Amino acid sequence: MNFELTEEQAMIQDAAKQFAEGVLAPKAAELDATSNPEIMKSHLAQLAEQGFMGVNIAGEYGGTEAGTIAFSLAITELARACASTAVAVSVSNMVAELIQAIGSEAQKSHYLPKLCSGEFAAGSFCLTETEAGSDPAAMKTRAVKEADAWVLNGSKVWISTAALAGVYVVWAVTNPDAPKGKGISCFLVDGDNPGVTVAKPENKMGQKGSGTHEVVFEDCRIPLDAIIGEENQGFKIAVTELCGGRIGIASLALGVASAALDYARDYVQERKQFGKPLAEFQGLQWMLVDNYTEMEAARLLIMQAASLKDAGKPFAVQASMAKLMATEKGNKACYDALQLLGANGYMQDFPLERYARDIRVTSIYEGTSEIQKVIIARSLFSN
Template sequence: MTVERLLPTPEAHDLLDLTAELATRELAGKVDDFEARGEFPREVLRTLGRSGLLGLPYPEADGGAAQPYEVYVQVLEILAGAWLGIAEAVSVHTLSCFPVAGFGTPEQRKMLPEMLGGELLGAYALSEPHGGSDAAGLTTRAVADGGDYVLDGTKAWITHGGKADFYNIFCRTGGPGARGISCVLADASTPGLLPQAPERLMGLRSSAPAQIVLENARVPRDRLVGGENEGFTIAMKALDAGRLGIAACAVGLAQAAVDYATAYAKEREQFGKPIASFQGLGFMLADMATGVSAARALLLHAARLKDAGRPFTVEAAKAKLFATDMAMRVTTDAVQVLGGYGYSADHPVERWFREAKVLQIVEGTNQIQRLVIAREMTR
């Protein structure tokens, strides 16, 4: 199904055409092989970076493309329709550039051209083994020692863990709770920064996260991003934007599932006619397509609020919640449309079904999104 898009500029149309071309040429034919091997597609990301797709929402002066979020999330959507692991990696890298772009010192900001060009791949180290949703309760500690911070602790579920060139490490420099957290920018080469083996995942095997163990890891104090004990504010602002990225990934994944299931239903015959002609299945396809369109509209509304400089935290939570729940339903129904073939790895709906689940968890579980929305409604 052709997606009718209302884009703000002719340049945006060209950008989405370029993205679709890259998705066809660089992604679609490689995804199954990389997923089967569980291999991280670093060179593919470099190609996207050199094409300008890893710094889209950042200013041109910093090496970005100065694209509005309204356009950026639609780029992610197209990428996700071809290879979710790539789209999620682009979203996480974009998130990882935010602390330096928004709060970095002049010296730190000199890294932005390489970050936004994709030559330096980023990771966002907030979650811990015993604290995912409770980010304010993190226990990784940074202790000042002369001109350095000495970091000790463990970070968990870190996308690009062991693959990244730089890590935004959220750590405790003060007392308990949100007010005692800082953000420290650490190079991957930092002694004592020890990536562990990748997690064994249900899906997204080409972009599996890993724990990062910190053992007396020394990071210069001039790598503090923002003020000391101001890291929680940075983390939450980054996650607001990151949730738009995950919602976009969900929309792209679900659109691919709708398109594939519809094409299959038009070709597959039972009782002498295409199964798409049976009302029960046709209604299922209609509901799937409607869900995708509704999620896209909610996502674009939140992105446009961000572009306008208006509050968008709650709308981002709504978009992430609705889009990822929708993607789980749509990919489940796509498997059902294909019947037994949908359960076979010979068709991509099986992979999309497995991948959709993680989107309900990352960048804040959907229970956390409901909490964010309900608090705003009832405060």
């Protein structure tokens, strides 16, 4: 296996790193403290200019066409500086990839250039409901077909960057008499549709700069051709596209954890106790050794999943393994890094408390760690 990056992948990684260090890092603490949407919009507009809002989208639609490995590398570098911005980029790319994979030519030509160029600040993925999270097939949102339109009624929760979205990918029940999960369809809904209401942002523990909202659809009329993919086959789309999203979230967790570990490593070389730097204590060295080793293993799992996806091969189990490893061990890495700073790690004057808050949700969204274990277990016992 060749672990060396291509020239294009290395260039995209370097461009993401420079943007993260030069633009995101100086604003990360302010964005976390204020949740100012203008900062986020500015970040996303600049990222669109550099091609990061359509990393795996074909050039004919305005995308960078660089592949999943490049996408993963970019998300990791962005997350090292600002997890809130990184998750907005990850979700918008996922929306664009879904439209590219499933959409009609008219849908691709209409929506993808707007997502890639930044005309749409973001895209949102509307699947989860109050009683349909880990079990999305239990959703209640309905879409009724009339003579000239589909009419949507229902609500979705925990929707990332919903207030900035130019387009929503929405799942709804279209055949309530079908067996569970068999009568669901997928739709594209414009962000300015008068039947859409975006609630106030949730007051979250972390990733505060990325707004998370309830989105309500009330007699929301959309054209008959707004359906994406085949009618009543939307659940398959959701399951497939979540796999790609898990590569993005695993990459995000890797970035946050790597930033935390690097900060702690530098800190213990400067901080002295008992007359010598903390870095000279073997117990603390081994804390860092264990965490760096675990995150390197996570990185390799992510690269495996991304490579399989780029090759057009099955990658769902590998994506679940990568997300499970990166998010669970990433949480541990952030908490260990915070511990290495002692009381300073608990203070907002240092970034460790933000890293610990930001990474916590990565083992929850895009499928909890428990759901990833279910997916992996099914693969183990399917023969």
